[in-house]
Amino acid sequence: MWQVFSENWEFFLLGTYPRGPIGGLAMTLIIAVVSLAITFPFAIGVALLRGSKSVWVRRACEAYTTLIRGCPLLMLLLWIYFFLPQLLGFPLSPFTTLVIAIVFFQTAYLSEVIRGGIEALHKGQTEAALALGLKRWMIIWKIILPQALYNVIPGILNQFTSVIKETSLAYVIALGEVTYSASQVNGILMTRPMEVYMVLAALYFVLCFSLTQIAGLLDRRIARNRSAVR
């Protein structure tokens, strides 16, 4: 297994870069970071709209999260891959296709995490801000969101590990990230699939394990800070 990695590490980590396009684990990380960065503001938006005064807005957001949570990402990816270019009238790169799918999918989950953070806040925070005369959006922006997001940092990190695993679906639309790299290495070596896919597993494990460790650490620290408040 070590031999397979040491002989092909550049391909596992970077794909054909610098001779060709960047790929491998680097691509996996790029997809995950870009997707999460776009997901984040959308998720905040949906989380806030679920507390909207309008029943219809609340219902629409609820319908969206329920629907998305009831369908597999792979199906969503195929829909976007085949239907969206027809609707738009121009082709989408595999990268864009995957990012759109993940953003659409993860917004539903991440908004639930953030909503949990908002609802966990003591209602006295809003009341104190109202009593001072702060406007609604100012209360959300300056009082509610900073506290809610801080409290759900571990949840957001855990969601990030999910995104990393989901990027492996890039394989089905021939986008060269780390799973795709592994299958190519396997195709060249032909005889050592076991070792190749053990390397792949190890790469995912190291990445996700370190993220969950950080999340756990932050979770304990945040819990400590919170108990100090009251």
Added chain:
Amino acid sequence: MISIQSLNKDFGAFRALSDINARVEKGEVVVLCGPSGSGKSTLLRTLNRLEPITTGRIEIAGVDVNSRGVDINKLRQKIGFVFQQYNLFPHLTALDNIVIGLTKILKMPRDEATKRAMALLERVNLTRRASNYPAQLSGGEQQRVAIVRSLAFQPEIMLFDEPTSALDAEMIGEVLALMRELAATGMTMMCVTHEMRFAREAADRVWLMEKGKIIVDTDKAAFFNSHPNERVQRFLSSIN
């Protein structure tokens, strides 16, 4: 300054406030007391519209609090409100808890806001705590910061909702001292409290509430010196 007319407030089928009629004059200090669940806090919270009312009318400095046209945020700046649980913003320092309102609501430049906030912290001997977060302050310190946070807007009325109920015994004194000092400056104040010490020393009037009604509205001397109403006697003996 405050006028309440035929005020009713329902929570579903439960009538929390029932036909309240009362007035508070400028500079008066009114203590609201009564058994828990009698509607004291609810009454206080209707005054700055934290709690919407069912029927009736509340006027603060001539403004109908519940009319559609009223700029409620503007009105709330004139009415300081102090909570039992202090409700400081835990993600902001003591100083920033005061500054945020001044810069975001009054649009004051930051250095001017900081100056005013520091002056207020000095007034309550907490300048050395300016950069501490609420979690690092004692309950009494938090409540004093909460009080000057409201004072930063130079309000005309201060409302206190059981300001000392969450405090350890040794911290109650420092908060009551600040409130007495405030009363002495001629601030119009209403205070829900079980601290009869404060009522004896600083109140002008006492309202005794029971089952959503004000059953006694009298001046302090009459309240504490053998008031003829037997419910006053029962209340006083129940808390002593």
